[in-house]
Amino acid sequence: MKITQVAVNVLRVPVAHPYVAAGRTVDANWHVLARVTTSDGVEGLGYIVYPRPDLMTAICHAARELGEHLIGMSVLEPEAVWDRLARRGDWVGPGGLLHCALCPLDVAVWDAAGKTMGQPLHRLLGGYRDRLPAYASDGLWYSLTPDELAASARRHVDAGFSAVKLRLGREATPELEARRVRAVREAVGPDVRVMVDATESWSLAQARRSGRVLQDAGIAWLEDPVHHLDFAGLAQLRRRLDVPIAAGEHLYHLDAFRQLLEAQAVDVLILDLARVGGMTPWRKIAALAHAHRVPVCGHVVPEIQVHVLCAIPNAHLVEFVPRSAGILTSMPRLERGELVAPDAPGLGLELDEAAVRRYQVVS
Ligand SMILES: [Mg+2]
Structure with missing residues (x-):
């Protein structure tokens, strides 16, 4: 249950019918997607989503840097893990971009914890x-x-x-x-x-x-x-x-x-x-x-x-x-x-891998 690998990427997921919100045209939902893999081969996923591209790449880079510190931590200690990561970024927090970067990692760790224990969250x-x-x-x-x-x-x-x-x-x-x-x-x-x-x-x-x-x-x-x-x-x-x-x-x-x-x-x-x-x-x-x-x-x-x-x-x-x-x-x-609520372990969600590849933004 030790984390061995962390991957974070930006996805641009187009919307079927673009619309105007707060004076802006929304044509895509932007995601920062985090995936953590454990020594048992369990993969946890987490993401944030916003209908604007602004600062998504910056959040992705911050989550990648924080994610490096997850290596070796146990997914069965999610609250302690959150605290350790938050302390790494405490000089630019609490709140703001730091929290947006912590969120996909935290959700991915919880998802992996649920999968490791065989229980829905x-x-x-x-x-x-x-x-x-x-x-x-x-x-x-x-x-x-x-x-x-x-x-x-x-x-x-x-x-x-x-x-x-x-x-x-x-x-x-x-x-x-x-x-x-x-x-x-x-x-x-x-x-x-x-x-x-x-x-x-x-x-x-x-x-x-x-x-x-x-x-x-x-x-x-x-x-x-x-x-x-x-x-x-x-x-x-x-x-x-x-x-x-x-x-x-x-x-x-x-x-x-x-x-x-x-x-x-x-x-x-x-x-x-x-x-x-x-x-x-x-x-x-x-x-x-x-x-x-x-x-x-x-x-x-x-x-x-x-x-x-x-x-x-x-x-x-x-x-x-x-x-x-x-x-x-x-x-x-x-x-x-x-x-x-899905009954499968963790979040009970499954990524459409072909869609993830299609929408991934190089960063
Ligand atoms: Mg509201």
Whole structure:
């Protein structure tokens, strides 16, 4: 179970239908993929994914350099391994690029640990459940007209989802924002949860006004209404509105999450695996949220998030965005609106090796 080999590469995985997000055309999902091999011949895989190429090569090089220090370590000591690697880079951390470089290595070590012990990670890490309600957010952008948005949400519901999330924050008035929610509500019916992500678009005053109108339109949560570091603003919105406030995907470090939770600024905590630095710190932050009676959701990478979420007592929903489907032989399956955690050892994911070769960027 000693690590004998580490490989890290950048992959550019094209998207089938390019779209515009935050003023940029997205035509590919960029990955940093790490693979660790052990003395027993077990291979663990881990990756981060982002719809932009920026700094992906730099993250890959940082992960390669950190990965050299994995040689000789045991995959059965993943938390200690994370700590040793994080200390190597502590002068440029915590957070930022360091965490993005640690994440694929940490996930690969956990995957190899699960495979070595013959157990799926959702069971090895806690075993609370083997499936979790999922929500769809793919393609529900502010660039769509209300009718297009409604049709797209309907397709998700027809595919089996019982919750969807729209991006808002680009309309001139709260009423126009609410019109988008109502168009979706009409298309999906009364039983589907409709969440909205305002992607930090509003001032606090705008968020108060929009929040009131949107909660009347029946949304299930309001995500990132103001800048992610405005904990006092989030806390104020939480006190003044009835709708649950969701935030957290932009934060990197346990201490930032502690401050957010102590400010009583969120009803739902969203965790981004890459930004927090992998599964090891993810679990510590989720435990902290549990102590504050706050449920946790995953941000993207549903095929990995489903394992850590199923392993904790305070999991809420997994976000379904299949950005890595193009490099995997299959995604976890959806059953009655729930994402089922794979039962094979480790992550239970298998790389499509031909696709990995095809999309690999020379670096
Ligand atoms: Mg978001």
